[in-house]
Amino acid sequence: MKKIPIHAKSNFEGMKKAGKMAANTLDMIEEFIKPGVTTEALDKICYDFITSNGGICAPLGYKGFPKSMCTSVNHVVCHGIPSDYELRDGDIVGIDVTPILDGWHGDSCRTFFVGNSFTENDPKTIKAKRLTKVTYNAMMNAINLVKPGIKLAEIGKSIQSYVAKYNFSVVRDFCGHGVGKTFHTEPMVPHYYADDVVDYADSITLEEGMFFTIEPMINAGRFDVNVSKIDSWTVTTKDRQLSAQFEHTIGVTANGCEIFTKSDNFENTRLFQILDSIKL
Numbered sequence: 001m002k003k004i005p006i007h008a009k010s011n012f013e014g015m016k017k018a019g020k021m022a023a024n025t026l027d028m029i030e031e032f033i034k035p036g037v038t039t040e041a042l043d044k045i046c047y048d049f050i051t052s053n054g055g056i057c058a059p060l061g062y063k064g065f066p067k068s069m070c071t072s073v074n075h076v077v078c079h080g081i082p083s084d085y086e087l088r089d090g091d092i093v094g095i096d097v098t099p100i101l102d103g104w105h106g107d108s109c110r111t112f113f114v115g116n117s118f119t120e121n122d123p124k125t126i127k128a129k130r131l132t133k134v135t136y137n138a139m140m141n142a143i144n145l146v147k148p149g150i151k152l153a154e155i156g157k158s159i160q161s162y163v164a165k166y167n168f169s170v171v172r173d174f175c176g177h178g179v180g181k182t183f184h185t186e187p188m189v190p191h192y193y194a195d196d197v198v199d200y201a202d203s204i205t206l207e208e209g210m211f212f213t214i215e216p217m218i219n220a221g222r223f224d225v226n227v228s229k230i231d232s233w234t235v236t237t238k239d240r241q242l243s244a245q246f247e248h249t250i251g252v253t254a255n256g257c258e259i260f261t262k263s264d265n266f267e268n269t270r271l272f273q274i275l276d277s278i279k280l
Contacts, residue, residue, distance in 0.1 A: 004178060004186045006209040011104075012251055012258065015180065015211060018106030019249050019260025021055050021099040026110050027265050033112045035089045039071035043082035046097055055099035058107075058183050065233060070096040070109075077171055077217050077225050077235040077243040089115030092128050094245045103181045107213050108261035109247035111135065113274055127220055128242055131168060133278040135218040135244040138162045142191075142216070143250060146257040148208050153201035156193040159216050166280065171217035171243070172196075173225050174235070178212045179249055191216040192223075208254050215247030 007015075025046055032045055047068040050057050057068035065081075072080035072094035073087070080094070087093060096109035111132050117125050138159045145154050160170050176189030187204055189212050190197040219225075221241030228234040237243050250257045266272050 002186045004204070004210060005180060006207060007180060007211055007251070008209065011180065014102055014104040015106070015249070015251055015260045016258070018055075018099060018101040018104040019108070019262070020106070021050065021053060021101050022097050022106035022108040022249070022261045023263035023266075025049055025097045025099060026095060026108060027263050027269060029095060030112065030269055030271060033087065033093065033095075033114060035087055035115050037087050038084050039073065039080070039082040039087070039093070040084055042071060042095065043067050043069055046095075050097070050099045055101045058098035058100050058105055062183065069098075070094070072096070072243070072245065074242055075237045075240045077219070077237060078174055078245060079233045079235050081231060081233055087114045090117045090122070090125055090128070091115070092132060092242065092244060096245070096247065098183065105179050105181070105183050105249070106261055107179055107183075107247060107249045109215060109245050110271060111244040111246060112271055118274055129274070129278045130166065130280060131218060131220050131242055132244045133275050133280060134163060134166050134168055135216060136246045136275055138216050138218060139214055139246045139248065142214050143248060143257065143259065146206060146250060146252060147255060148206055148252060150206050151202055152187060152189065152204040152206060153193055153198070155214060156190040156197065156201055160192045163216075163218055169219045169221065169223035171219060171225060172223050174217060176213040176215045176247075178210070180211045187212060189214060206252050208252050210252045211249065213247055213249050215245060217243055217245045219243045
C-alpha cells in the first residue's frame with residue numbers, strides 16, 4: 001500500500017473550486033438530458049462548459065479514454081463512452097465528470113432520469129427509481145459517517161448493509177479513490193465489506209486532510225460485471241440488470257468532512273425533486 005496523501009488546510013480551497021465546477025457542470029447538463037439527445041452531444045456540452053470556465057476535462061485522453069466524461073446508460077455500471085446512442089424515455093444515465101482547475105480534480109457523478117415517465121409514475125420506472133434513490137442514500141449515509149478516527153471499512157459496511165435491505169448489490173470490481181492534484185491515488189475506498197478487502201479497509205484510520213471519493217455503484221441484480229472486450233472501458237452488469245451510481249469528492253476535516261462537489265442548487269434540480277418523491 002502506498003502512502004496516503006495528507007493535505008494542508010490551504011489545499012481545501014483548491015479542491016472546493018474544482019468541486020464547485022464539477023457540481024455546476026452536473027447542474028447545467030440536466031436540462032439537456034432528454035429523449036432523443038445523444039450521449040455524445042452531452043459530452044460536447046460538458047466539454048464546452050468546463051473549458052470555457054477555465055477547466056480541463058481529466059478523463060479526455062486519460063489512459064486512452066476518448067471522451068471528456070463518462071455516460072453510463074441503464075445496465076452500464078461505469079466508464080460508458082459517449083456515443084451516437086439516443087437517450088430514450090425511461091432510461092437512467094450516469095454522468096461522471098472530473099474537471100481539473102488549477103491542478104485540482106473535482107470528481108462527481110449523478111444518475112439522471114430520462115423522460116416524463118419518471119414524473120408520471122409509470123410502473124415501468126419503479127425499479128429504476130428505487131435503485132437510484134437507494135444508491136444516492138447509500139452514498140450520503142456513508143459520507144455522514146466520515147470523520148477522523150474511524151476505520152475506512154465503516155464506509156463499505158454502511159453502504160453494503162443499507163443496500164442489502166432493498167435486495168440490491170454493491171459492485172466489487174470498482175471503488176472510490178484518493179484524489180487531489182492526482183486523479184487516482186490512495187486510499188482505495190471499497191463500497192462493500194468482504195474477505196478480499198477486510199485487511200486493507202480495517203488497517204486504515206481516517207485522518208484530517210485525506211481527500212477521496214465515495215462513489216457506490218449499485219446493481220438491481222447481482223454484483224458481477226463485465227468489461228467490454230471491444231473498447232476495454234465500458235463496464236456492464238453481467239445479468240444485464242440496471243445499475244446506478246452517485247459520487248462525491250470529500251475532504252476529511254477536524255470534526256467530520258467537507259463535500260467538495262456539493263451543489264448549492266441541488267434541491268432545486270429535477271433529479272432531487274424526483275428522488276425526494278420516491279417512497280422506499
